[in-house]
Amino acid sequence: MEKPKFKTVQEVVAAGGGLPDRYLQAPTGDDKGQPLNGPVPEMDIQAIDLSLLLTSSEAGREELSKLHSALSTWGVVQVMNHGITEAFLDKIYKLTKEFFALPTEEKHKYAREIGSIQGYGNDMILWDDQVLDWIDRLYITTYPEEQRQLKFWPELPVGFRETLHEYSMKQHLVIKQVCKAIARSLELEENSFLDMCGENATLDARFNMYPPCPSPDKVIGVRPHADKSAVTLLLPDKNVEGLQFLKDGKWYKAPFVSDTILIIVGDQMEIMSNGIYKSPVHRVVTNREKERVSVAIFCIPGVDKEIQPVEGLVSDARPRLYKPVTNYVELLNTYYLQGLRPIAASLI
Numbered sequence: 543m544e545k546p547k548f549k550t551v552q553e554v555v556a557a558g559g560g561l562p563d564r565y566l567q568a569p570t571g572d573d574k575g576q577p578l579n580g581p582v583p584e585m586d587i588q589a590i591d592l593s594l595l596l597t598s599s600e601a602g603r604e605e606l607s608k609l610h611s612a613l614s615t616w617g618v619v620q621v622m623n624h625g626i627t628e629a630f631l632d633k634i635y636k637l638t639k640e641f642f643a644l645p646t647e648e649k650h651k652y653a654r655e656i657g658s659i660q661g662y663g664n665d666m667i668l669w670d671d672q673v674l675d676w677i678d679r680l681y682i683t684t685y686p687e688e689q690r691q692l693k694f695w696p697e698l699p700v701g702f703r704e705t706l707h708e709y710s711m712k713q714h715l716v717i718k719q720v721c722k723a724i725a726r727s728l729e730l731e732e733n734s735f736l737d738m739c740g741e742n743a744t745l746d747a748r749f750n751m752y753p754p755c756p757s758p759d760k761v762i763g764v765r766p767h768a769d770k771s772a773v774t775l776l777l778p779d780k781n782v783e784g785l786q787f788l789k790d791g792k793w794y795k796a797p798f799v800s801d802t803i804l805i806i807v808g809d810q811m812e813i814m815s816n817g818i819y820k821s822p823v824h825r826v827v828t829n830r831e832k833e834r835v836s837v838a839i840f841c842i843p844g845v846d847k848e849i850q851p852v853e854g855l856v857s858d859a860r861p862r863l864y865k866p867v868t869n870y871v872e873l874l875n876t877y878y879l880q881g882l883r884p885i886a887a888s889l890i
């Protein structure tokens with residue numbers, strides 16, 4: 543398979559010679575006094591106890607109402623008591639750092655192929671004057687097992703493959719619980735969203751690396767976007783901030799509470815929930831001194847599944863806001879790289 547010719551950000555940095563123009567963002571003038579690397583307030587979201595969400599106790603009902611409030615306000619929530627130990631999350635973080643620290647030739651064994659999203663690389667380059675994000679990544683479909691393409695699963699660092707396998711099994715359980723809890727928070731039958739996403743829904747892992755950047759005022763780590771998933775589970779870097787969410791035209795930084803996972807509403811959950819929970823626009827800013835890593839797991843509905851507002855959330859008072867979509871992810875790249883939101887394709 544042909545591989546695209548590209549330089550990752552790590553290679554650009556290692557080559558020296560300054561910052562190439564193609565990473566420079568055009569000044570937009572619409573930053574409302576919040577320049578890319580300026581201070582931003584922190585989001586006020588609380589951590590929610592996932593182990594209580596599916597119980598029918600009083601405490602469970604309280605957690606569900608906290609979930610409803612966080613998702614309808616921010617579209618994002620932190621969960622604790624998710625059943626994955628801190629030691630295991632630390633191992634994921636450590637292996638991610640170790641992978642990106644490998645020699646270039648080793649990482650290129652897993653390089654993305656033309657026309658494929660999976661593998662190691664940088665932004666897909668679709669046109670000549672495309673401005674690039676300051677990020678390298680490794681993208682791998684991890685679940686269900688029969689959809690894995692092991693040629694993209696790094697053999698080094700030692701233990702990466704086994705740990706990713708274990709992590710995807712654990713994440714699958716968390717996603718199921720989260721989707722059930724989200725349905726319950728909307729007073730729906732708990733399998734409503736899982737059934738619509740189908741048995742063939744996939745989990746895609748995206749390992750992100752943001753090297754230190756000489757001009758954090760002019761360069762972006764990940765441009766503003768909402769996720770294409772139904773839901774995303776995110777492990778942001780524990781030590782280096784950078785992730786920000788947009789609310790009412792202002793950027794807020796994501797809090798970090800140790801041992802929690804961030805759950806982000808994706809576009810396809812926005813559609814299924816008939817817009818009650820909206821997929822939040824978020825971005826990542828760069829850091830002059832420190833590298834940053836994060837690991838996102840996207841839960842993507844089966845490619846043949848029709849995604850649309852679930853019946854229980856459509857009424858005369860709340861008419862259907864979205865048309866059914868299938869294989870939403872296909873729409874994404876062209877819209878995203880032009881700075882457009884693919885959800886516009888589904889709005890009625």
Ligand SMILES: O=C(O)CCC(=O)C(=O)O
Binds near residue numbers: 769777779824835838
């Ligand atoms: O690096 C992060 O914290 C977020 C990355 C992100 O938004 C994504 O991978 O979709």
Ligand SMILES: [Fe+2]
Binds near residue numbers: 767768769824
């Ligand atoms: Fe994202």
